[in-house]
Amino acid sequence: MFSLKTIDIAIGVALLYLLLTLAASAVLEIVSSILNWRAHILHDAIANMLRNSSLATVDEIHANPLILALCRNLSNPVEPYRRTRTSSTWADLTTRLSLSKESRMTASRDRT
DSSP: OOOHHHHHHHHHHHHHHHHHHHHHHHHHHHHHHHHTHHHHHHHHHHHHHTTTOSSOOHHHHHTSHHHHTTOSOTTOTTOTTSOOSOOOOHHHHHHHHHHHHHHHHHHHHHHO
16 A cells, blocks of 8 residues: 555645645736736726627726726726726725715705
């Protein structure tokens, strides 16, 4: 049968492959984050899907308020897929939403 040395070597090789896989994955994540690959790939995929569509264009999709809410840089919503230095956090978004809700409530009270 198998000796203990064979099992030890098999476990060591499996752990080494696991470690190398995790390291390669981390390097790929860092590179894709720096080069912003996901955003460009997503933009190109949307453009490819809508290439022959008469229903919507890529610009109409990016101008949708639901998509604009996902933008990192709301001052430049024309190109939401580009990497920006400023980021919009969940707290910023909820603050904006609550402020807009309060202003709507104030406006509705003023009308009555």
